Amino acid sequence: xxxxxxxxxxxxxxxxxxxxxxxxxxxxxxxxxxxxxxxxxxxxxxxxxxxxxxxxxxxxxxxxxxxxxxxxxxxxxxxxxxxxxxxxxxxxxxxxxxxxxxxxxxxxxxxxxxxxxxxxxxxxxxxxxxxxxxxxxxxxxxxxxxxxxxxxxxxxxxxxxxxxxxxxxxxxxxxxxxxxxxxxxxxxxxxxxxxxxxxxxxxxxxxxxxxxxxxxxxxxxxxxxxxxxxxxxxxxxxxxxxxxxxxxxxxxxxxxxxxxxxxxxxxxxxxxxxxxxxxxxxxxxxxxxxxxxxxxxxxxxxxxxxxxxxxxxxxxxxxxxxxxxxxxxxx
Amino acid sequence: xxxxxxxxxxxxxxxxxxxxxxxxxxxxxxxxxxxxxxxxxxxxxxxxxxxxxxxxxxxxxxxxxxxxxxxxxxxxxxxxxxxxxxxxxxxxxxxxxxxxxxxxxxxxxxxxxxxxxxxxxxxxxxxxxxxxxxxxxxxxxxxxxxxxxxxxxxxxxxxxxxxxxxxxxxxxxxxxxxxxxxxxxxxxxxxxxxxxxxxxxxxxxxxxxxxxxxxxxxxxxxxxxxxxxxxxxxxxxxxxxxxxxxxxxxxxxxxxxxxxxxxxxxxxxxxxxxxxxxxxxxxxxxxxxxxxxxxxxxxxxxxxxxxxxxxxxxxxxxxxxxxxxxxxxxx
Numbered sequence: 001x002x003x004x005x006x007x008x009x010x011x012x013x014x015x016x017x018x019x020x021x022x023x024x025x026x027x028x029x030x031x032x033x034x035x036x037x038x039x040x041x042x043x044x045x046x047x048x049x050x051x052x053x054x055x056x057x058x059x060x061x062x063x064x065x066x067x068x069x070x071x072x073x074x075x076x077x078x079x080x081x082x083x084x085x086x087x088x089x090x091x092x093x094x095x096x097x098x099x100x101x102x103x104x105x106x107x108x109x110x111x112x113x114x115x116x117x118x119x120x121x122x123x124x125x126x127x128x129x130x131x132x133x134x135x136x137x138x139x140x141x142x143x144x145x146x147x148x149x150x151x152x153x154x155x156x157x158x159x160x161x162x163x164x165x166x167x168x169x170x171x172x173x174x175x176x177x178x179x180x181x182x183x184x185x186x187x188x189x190x191x192x193x194x195x196x197x198x199x200x201x202x203x204x205x206x207x208x209x210x211x212x213x214x215x216x217x218x219x220x221x222x223x224x225x226x227x228x229x230x231x232x233x234x235x236x237x238x239x240x241x242x243x244x245x246x247x248x249x250x251x252x253x254x255x256x257x258x259x260x261x262x263x264x265x266x267x268x269x270x271x272x273x274x275x276x277x278x279x280x281x282x283x284x285x286x287x288x289x290x291x292x293x294x295x296x297x298x299x300x301x302x303x304x305x306x307x308x309x310x311x312x313x314x315x316x317x318x319x320x321x322x323x324x325x326x327x328x329x330x331x
Numbered sequence: 332x333x334x335x336x337x338x339x340x341x342x343x344x345x346x347x348x349x350x351x352x353x354x355x356x357x358x359x360x361x362x363x364x365x366x367x368x369x370x371x372x373x374x375x376x377x378x379x380x381x382x383x384x385x386x387x388x389x390x391x392x393x394x395x396x397x398x399x400x401x402x403x404x405x406x407x408x409x410x411x412x413x414x415x416x417x418x419x420x421x422x423x424x425x426x427x428x429x430x431x432x433x434x435x436x437x438x439x440x441x442x443x444x445x446x447x448x449x450x451x452x453x454x455x456x457x458x459x460x461x462x463x464x465x466x467x468x469x470x471x472x473x474x475x476x477x478x479x480x481x482x483x484x485x486x487x488x489x490x491x492x493x494x495x496x497x498x499x500x501x502x503x504x505x506x507x508x509x510x511x512x513x514x515x516x517x518x519x520x521x522x523x524x525x526x527x528x529x530x531x532x533x534x535x536x537x538x539x540x541x542x543x544x545x546x547x548x549x550x551x552x553x554x555x556x557x558x559x560x561x562x563x564x565x566x567x568x569x570x571x572x573x574x575x576x577x578x579x580x581x582x583x584x585x586x587x588x589x590x591x592x593x594x595x596x597x598x599x600x601x602x603x604x605x606x607x608x609x610x611x612x613x614x615x616x617x618x619x620x621x622x623x624x625x626x627x628x629x630x631x632x633x634x635x636x637x638x639x640x641x642x643x644x645x646x647x648x649x650x651x652x653x654x655x656x657x658x659x660x661x662x
Contacts (some may be wrong), residue, residue, distance in 0.1 A: 005593045029481070029562070029566060030411075030413060030480055030481050030482070030550075030566065031377060031407045031410055031481065031550050031551065032375045032376055032377040032407055032408070032411045032413070032478070033375075033376045033377070034373050034374065034375060034376070034478055035373065035374040035376060036373045036374075036475070037368060037374070039370060039409060042365050042366065042367045043365065043366040043367075043374055043453060043469075044363045044364075044365060045363055045364045045365070045366060045417075045418040045419060045453055046362055046363040046452055046453060047420075047421050047454050047455050047466075047468065047469070048365075048421070048455050049421035049422075049423055049455045049457045049464075049466065051423050051457055051458070051459045051460075051461075051464075053460055054457060054458060054459065054460075055457070076362045076363055077363070079362055080361075080362060080363045081365070086376075088378040088468055089378075090378050090379070090380035090466040090468075091380075092380055092382050092464055121376060122376055122377060122378055123378050124378050124379050124466075126380045126381075126385060126386070127382070127384055127385060128382045128385065128461055128462060129382075129384055129385075129461060129462055130382075130459055130460060130461010130464070130518065131459060131460055131461050133380075133382075133423055133459060133461070133464045135378075135380065135421040135455075135466035135468075137376075137378065137421075137466075137468040138421055139376070144367070147363070149361055150360070150361050150362065151361070203410055219361075219362050220362065231360070236361060294450050299624070310428075329487060
């Protein structure tokens, strides 16, 4: 309980979090929530923590912070081929929190939870002398044995990526306090597009089933394509040849790269894409692309898996040099 | 990755967290963990956040902090009748974290995880400009439909509590920086006992099955017996008559109350007991006590459920006056 006019934990749950529990939702006032996976299903569990000043700006719109806290976890579930089933939230509120902030935060969180069919099933609200800190643990279900892992890529597999890469990192630059010069070359709509890609990542939930059926390995791209590809390759014990010219860019990202060609490296190594990086066998990858297209998600082939462990050869414009950021091995 | 000599996130996972994943453990380097409840079982989910300076002293032994972060969650699972199955940890490390601290923290966490058969299945490590912040989400399994809820108590049910009450709150006073005068009346062993009850709460995992079979409602006592009982009664829509003389106290707690009788209120309203408060029907409660005793856990009857909603009548020494702390309704 707070000592002032602000509501206590019980009232917060009642006013702002109970509506996120969904119509058939559990009683958030009990000590625990319940997951009831169907027969033959397993529960995929993922967790991400977000700290104000590290993962978002403290003065970002609270609804965007709420959205993002869940979105980054749903992105992991999608990459694992899992259908969202519920989440828990622990939130450490800084001394100066306001009810208006929390209301908007819960609204943003609830919008995505509703869209994704992913109710809140529990959590904890505490106070902190430090910055706002959020931790979301999200749950999804997959048929037993069908979770898509990082470690399944095989030599000869095609490497694919969903949507467009680099918008998140460019959007952070557009949205952040230190706008670089190239931002002036973009029109308002382009700036809005990129900033929105940073603030409201769209987890690729629609891809989950196609990945589960056709992908040999997958992960979401949250820390930059180059670095995340290195992690997938390490887990699978193989390497890859990537054609950087094939990496899909949005029209606003292309406009930014026209204004400053050096931004290509930021696009390939910057974080916050929340797209899916995956591999599929030569036999399966066309079916994967078709299944994704049916769900409205573009998937682009960007290279091939090769047997050499941990080695990546990048070709295309900008592929000649190494990357200052991200794990990278040139051979 | 940190810029200094301290290990990065990958190395931290490898060195300190991977051993907590257990022998059949999942690859913590993937994006997600897996739960595989047996056929006919459901997954109970609980989450608690702990912030340095709020839930523990920043200079508490790191092994005790690690132990407690998991213990408070296992206590919730036990109260719900669930067998521990795994947990995820998100940890926001302050700027001045050291590898020695993290090593001891993981050791304390791992000791309890090993004892409880509750492996680490995932998590996230981030940095914060604020205090150390931990969030644990723990999973347990129960036969479908058998999770013990707060909301199941009926008029005529017997109210019971496990172990002894008040040691945690008294232990906090003994352990904390501002030792009250009564501490001088205790001998070293009594002080150690109480401080240890605060630092190393023992979740009542052994009670889970007995609760699931015989209890009508249960919750763990983490915020004080008086306040937590009020929550259980509110959830069940009933009241209770409690005999405070029946509330079990440890010998060191009795010694403290001898030195300062006013401490009785602290014992009944202070937090950090991590005992189980439960109810059982007149027909079932003897079987519940017997099943608990078989597992080595004492369960004491302390009162009865009455039909009047939200009303508690306390009798016994100290029961004549209300409680300054905790939810309390005198009638």
